[in-house]
Amino acid sequence: MLKRVEEYVEDLRKLALALTSAQMAKSVFVSEEGIGEDIAFNFFFWKENKVALIMQLNKELMGLDHRQRFIVCADLCLAIRQYWGVDAITMVAEGYCSQDPEKTKGLELAREFPKPDSKVMECITITHAEYGPKPEPNIQLMACPYEYKQGRIVEFHDPIYYSEGGGNILRDKKYPAMLAKALQNEVLPSTDKLKDEILDEFHERGIFSQDFGL
Numbered sequence: 001m002l003k004r005v006e007e008y009v010e011d012l013r014k015l016a017l018a019l020t021s022a023q024m025a026k027s028v029f030v031s032e033e034g035i036g037e038d039i040a041f042n043f044f045f046w047k048e049n050k051v052a053l054i055m056q057l058n059k060e061l062m063g064l065d066h067r068q069r070f071i072v073c074a075d076l077c078l079a080i081r082q083y084w085g086v087d088a089i090t091m092v093a094e095g096y097c098s099q100d101p102e103k104t105k106g107l108e109l110a111r112e113f114p115k116p117d118s119k120v121m122e123c124i125t126i127t128h129a130e131y132g133p134k135p136e137p138n139i140q141l142m143a144c145p146y147e148y149k150q151g152r153i154v155e156f157h158d159p160i161y162y163s164e165g166g167g168n169i170l171r172d173k174k175y176p177a178m179l180a181k182a183l184q185n186e187v188l189p190s191t192d193k194l195k196d197e198i199l200d201e202f203h204e205r206g207i208f209s210q211d212f213g214l
Contacts (some may be wrong), residue, residue, distance in 0.1 A: 006057035012161070015126045015142045016027060018050075018090045019159060022124045023144070027148045027154050035148045038062075038094045039124070041073065045080050046088035046130070051182040053080060070174055072139050077182035085187040086129035097123040097160065101128045121157070124140050129179035137180040191212055 022039055029037040040062050045053040061072055073091075080086055096109035100119040104112055113120040127140040144159040199209050 001066045011139075012163075014044070014046060014088065014090055014130075015128050015140060015161070018042070018092050018126050018128075019124065019142055019144055022092045023124070023156055025050050025126065026051075026146070030148070030154050031152045034152060039092070041069075043073075043076065043080075043090070044090035045084060045086040045201060046090070047084065047086045047164040052084055052086055053072040053208045053212065054079070055202070056208045058208065061206045068143060070178070072205070072207075073175070074178050076202060078185060078201075082188045083198060085190075087183065088128065089182065090129075091127045091175060091179060093124055093125050093127070093175075095125045095143075096190070097125075097145055099145075104159060121147065124156075127176050129176065129183055131183065137183045139176045139180060141176075144199050 001164040022042065025039050029039060031145070033137075039060065041057045043053075043055045052124045055071065055076060057069070061069060066074070069132060077089055081089075096113055097107060098120050099111075103119055107118045112118050113122065123143045123145045126144075128140040128142075130136040141162040142159050145157040146154050147157075149155050195211075199211065202209065
């Protein structure tokens with residue numbers, strides 16, 4: 001269970017928390033809905049090493065085309081940065097990763113995945129943006145491959161972790177760049193009333209939230 005007062009000082013612990021939550025959600029979804037049930041985009045927003053907000057897109061938003069869904073996510077991250085003053089963002093999504101990057105270089109992993117003897121696996125991807133010693137936010141990446149087993153069971157493999165430069169690892173570089181850009185925006189004056197109004201607006205758009213009151 002997440003505790004509001006619990007701190008995650010090390011960046012890796014932040015990614016590990018997001019990954020553990022995603023693994024639990026994935027296992028429950030598959031056990032209840034069957035194989036092929038993907039988890040929705042989740043965003044963990046951090047302030048002074050504490051979880052400030054967790055927000056999740058609903059199924060309707062996940063069904064939008066890539067461009068529209070990206071705009072929704074960018075709007076969300078910008079608003080939370082500006083009015084909550086968060087200093088780190090962790091994004092949880094599903095995707096594909098290669099066990100042989102050289103062999104799959106330049107190939108579309110989604111098309112390679114179903115091929116016999118494919119080196120591509122489905123995975124949970126954790127993308128984390130946070131300021132470090134450099135002027136711009138650092139992007140860290142964690143990919144956890146998984147496979148389905150009989151009985152609606154998900155078997156997770158050891159995660160792959162990149163402590164820096166994660167934005168260059170992902171095929172789709174829009175999202176890590178968006179997270180970094182959001183954090184570079186100035187924090188604006190805010191009130192509890194304004195925050196409630198912003199969350200209500202996002203709820204109406206189909207984004208669930210858990211607010212830890214920071």
